[in-house]
Amino acid sequence: MKILTVVGARPQFIKCAPVSRALRKEHEEILVHTGQHYDREMSDLFFQELDIPKPDHNLGIGSGTHGRQTGAMLAGIEDLILKETPDLVLVYGDTNSTLAGALAAAKAHVPVAHVEAGLRSFDRKMPEEVNRVLTDHCSDLLLAPTETAVANLASEGITTGVHLTGDVMVDALLQHAEVARASSALANLGLERGHYRLATVHRAENTDDPARLAAIMRALGDLGNVVLPCHPRTEKMLKNAGLYEEANKRIRLIPPVGYLEMLALESGATTILTDSGGVQKEAYVLGVPCITLRETTEWVETVQDGWNVLVGSDREAIVRAAHGFVPDKKGSDVFGKGEAAAEIRRVIREYFGG
Ligand code: UD1
Ligand code: UDP
Numbered sequence: 001m002k003i004l005t006v007v008g009a010r011p012q013f014i015k016c017a018p019v020s021r022a023l024r025k026e027h028e029e030i031l032v033h034t035g036q037h038y039d040r041e042m043s044d045l046f047f048q049e050l051d052i053p054k055p056d057h058n059l060g061i062g063s064g065t066h067g068r069q070t071g072a073m074l075a076g077i078e079d080l081i082l083k084e085t086p087d088l089v090l091v092y093g094d095t096n097s098t099l100a101g102a103l104a105a106a107k108a109h110v111p112v113a114h115v116e117a118g119l120r121s122f123d124r125k126m127p128e129e130v131n132r133v134l135t136d137h138c139s140d141l142l143l144a145p146t147e148t149a150v151a152n153l154a155s156e157g158i159t160t161g162v163h164l165t166g167d168v169m170v171d172a173l174l175q176h177a178e179v180a181r182a183s184s185a186l187a188n189l190g191l192e193r194g195h196y197r198l199a200t201v202h203r204a205e206n207t208d209d210p211a212r213l214a215a216i217m218r219a220l221g222d223l224g225n226v227v228l229p230c231h232p233r234t235e236k237m238l239k240n241a242g243l244y245e246e247a248n249k250r251i252r253l254i255p256p257v258g259y260l261e262m263l264a265l266e267s268g269a270t271t272i273l274t275d276s277g278g279v280q281k282e283a284y285v286l287g288v289p290c291i292t293l294r295e296t297t298e299w300v301e302t303v304q305d306g307w308n309v310l311v312g313s314d315r316e317a318i319v320r321a322a323h324g325f326v327p328d329k330k331g332s333d334v335f336g337k338g339e340a341a342a343e344i345r346r347v348i349r350e351y352f353g354g
Contacts, residue, residue, distance in 0.1 A: 014278070112135075191268065
């Protein structure tokens with residue numbers, strides 16, 4: 001069968017690495033990069049490190065407002081669907097690239113498979129929540145990472161085509177954590193395991209509100225030993241808000257890092273402070289306490305199991321949580337055991353009657 005996969009943003013490259021490898025054992029895959037992320041350290045670096053095949057097509061859409069970016073992707077992907085006539089379109093996660101891929105396929109009457117179906121924050125102000133809901137409602141195969149995701153879909157009336165597969169990010173993590181830990185990544189940064197905190201910040205709700213961004217950055221500065229690989233969106237917004245110099249003095253801001261370096265940084269940190277979806281899960285799987293700089297999370301299991309606390313953007317609350325948070329029990333394999341890609345391959349084979 002011919003599968004057209006759409007990716008475009010950093011976490012999608014990581015998610016597609018194990019799945020692509022599994023699917024290519026028995027299907028033809030056409031890999032489409034929308035160009036949503038384009039800086040070397042947000043895109044090419046991941047293709048190199050994770051040995052992801054070179055995209056067959058790069059739409060080069062780049063940045064823009066939601067409507068312009070998603071609309072340009074929609075038109076570009078539609079052209080490719082008409083040209084390639086795939087049997088299935090595969091999309092990942094909750095970005096604008098995800099929605100554009102799913103919508104283009106559904107309108108062309110090509111079945112859609114959604115990896116990471118059923119996640120909900122129940123906050124429709126998040127662009128990702130809109131993308132998740134709409135993508136799920138036009139998908140034929142809903143590849144859900146957790147029981148919670150399956151239940152979320154059921155509560156919206158979606159039960160057909162739903163499969164509990166586990167989380168593909170666990171596959172990627174388990175495949176790379178050992179090499180990452182054994183690497184010289186920490187030494188190269190002059191860091192010692194257990195002597196720093198790691199932070200990431202990039203959500204629109206945090207970066208696009210100068211007051212929230214300032215409060216978060218000041219809290220991280222108060223903690224004193226924070227390393228923050230800085231997403232280009234965050235760097236831009238810090239500069240626009242006149243906060244960059246202050247933040248750069250009090251926090252160790254470094255450019256975005258590759259996946260192996262990131263896993264090494266996560267593994268060696270005493271605490272992770274983040275608003276990333278993927279990083280919350282990685283903290284849980286690696287057993288590092290996580291403080292989430294949001295009011296909601298899709299990954300509720302990390303909170304229920306006591307490894308993650310939601311603190312939002314209040315300066316004092318963040319500092320208090322970072323000093324006082326001691327997880328009460330070890331994480332479980334609620335996100336799967338690293339076999340999600342194989343399960344997705346099995347589900348797709350079954351879907352095609354194999
Ligand atoms: C996107 C996703 C978000 C995901 C994140 C992963 C949407 C709506 N959001 O957010 O769900 O968590 O990717 O990292 O799809 N920029 C660069 N270089 C790049 C990419 C972006 O400079 O290679 C800058 C541009 O100024 C751009 C801004 O970052 O306007 C935001 O990029 P965009 O892709 O729109 O959203 P993200 O914040 O990256
Ligand atoms: N990541 C990375 N380098 C960084 C920051 C994040 O490799 O500088 C990885 C991280 O380990 C995780 C994924 O990118 O696997 C998460 O992506 P991001 O935080 O951009 O998006 P989200 O998961 O919130 O959609």
